[in-house]
Amino acid sequence: MAPRLRRNVSTQDPQHPAYAAGADPAPGVGGGVAVLARAGTDDAGGPAAAGRGAAVRVRGLRRVFGEHVVLDGLDLTIAPGEFVALLGRSGSGKSTLIRILGGFDDGVEGEVLAARRRSVVFQESRLLPWKRVLPNVTLGLSGRDVADRGRAALAEVGLSGRERSWPATLSGGEAQRVALARALVREPELLMLDEPFGALDALTRIRMHALLQQLCRRHQPAVLFVTHDVDEAILLADRVIVLTEGRFSLDVPVDVASPRRRTDPAFDRLRVTLLAELGVDDLADGSH
Amino acid sequence: MTELISHRDVARLRTASPGPLAAEPAAAVVTTPGRPPVVLVDPTAGRRRTTRRRRVPPEVRRFLGPALLFALWWAVTGLGLVSDRALASPAAVLGAARELWRSGDLVDSLGASLYRVGAGVLFGVGIGLALAVVAGFFRAASDVVDSAMNFLRTIPVIALLPLIIVWIGIGESAKIFLITVGVAFPIYMNTYAAIRGVDARLVEAGQTFGLGRFGLVRSVIVPGAAPGFLVGLRWALGVAWLLLVFAEQVNTDSGLGYLLNSAQSWNRTDIIVLCLVVYGILGLVSDGLVRILERTLLSWRRGFDGT
């Protein structure tokens, strides 16, 4: 049996070590053992196999749509508290992987284990248009303090006072912040984001980067962050992996000193490497 | 270098080149050396809300159509363009209404008809919804139910009347049954399509955040399918009133249709027209009820922020 150790980070508890945690995943905080569950529809049955010190463990994952092999034998381990950015061209299978880890896909081959408590932020906020902001955040939660937890999560993303707004009245950035609050209020061990800022303008995106970094520092989830933006990946991640033709063609740690600046030579070297891996050789194109 | 030319030049330019220019209220023509002149117009011209000219409120404008029809009716009958025997005048209809109100016939007829429509709509909505939910949620059921419903839908409901009479006679239940059948189809069709059309991405999001089967139905599918259901309901009410008229032609001694039929045999066009007016009012009222239902159920659509 897997040793169970749940991190109960209360957002209202400033004494909690998670509040004081620095940028790197401190072993005492983020190094807990996430309970791994088979990422499928029947994950309530308990972990069939558990990995020590991992929020995601994937071995030999294959996903085929008809004749089309989208994921062709993937191996991936994400440590608790680790921030992994997943890059890949459009159609390379990034969303397919997220859907599999989220438990929405039942046509997979291979071993797939993911932390039991996991949340997803999608490119579109996917808020229920017929529920106001607060019930959207607390969707599916039960308990007496649910509303308070929802309010605290909204405060964390800077949306106090918008609890009773309708999703239709929110701007794109606000809607994504609500989606972030909805993901974080569950204290996920694994947070997956599928191009969450892809539809936002550049200024809003910069703010969202800062917010996401701050929230990850506080809550210490393992993060799988899908993007097609190389700079965004380098800016945020501990590690970048590139998905090419169904396999991970590159898996590199981000060794750029904090605070990370685009003008840092190390930043630029990694950018060149990643762009080349993505098949963009013309640097003039990628230096936006 | 840009130079604004005078309005006289604009006028000359407008007369010189008909076409779109002539229609637009040109404000100025800007010329830049080496480029064709650009005519600047005020895009908001004629569309700005002026405080001077009071706009007619939409409620009043909506009322204007029926009022116009009423005036036409009054004029046609009052001027003797058609005889009293062909079309009763508003005054005569009002007189008939007073007469039937006093005798209690109007209230009795109205009560009988409302009861039939109410019961038929209630059962029809219940059956249509139940079938739509079963077919919408269970794939196996959908194959059977949906193909059956689509086949039955092609049969005109009125054509069922003889069969209904053989089955359950000509009493009250036959009338309610006819309306039930007529109502169930539009409810089923629209609700089933709406359930199947609920955004799969929202269902996925609901699953991510721990909604079980029941939670998904309650929080995602029912509200997502509500707009389609309401479209079906509006349609169904129209069908219900239509079928009521048919149902009440067959062996009845009560109801608006009976009154209509009797008036025909008595040659009382005032009562006939009165019945038509009552049908019209009933239709408007039921439409208004659906509208209120829409406003409350779908308030999220307009981002309505009332508390």
Ligand SMILES: Nc1ncnc2c1ncn2[C@@H]1O[C@H](COP(=O)(O)OP(=O)(O)O)[C@@H](O)[C@H]1O
């Ligand atoms: N349900 C599906 N049926 C068939 N093909 C699919 C399905 N879902 C995804 N695909 C295919 O899988 C490939 C990867 O898609 P996706 O994971 O969405 O790419 P990405 O997110 O990297 O842009 C695409 O070629 C897409 O057409």
Ligand SMILES: [Mg+2]
């Ligand atoms: Mg994608």
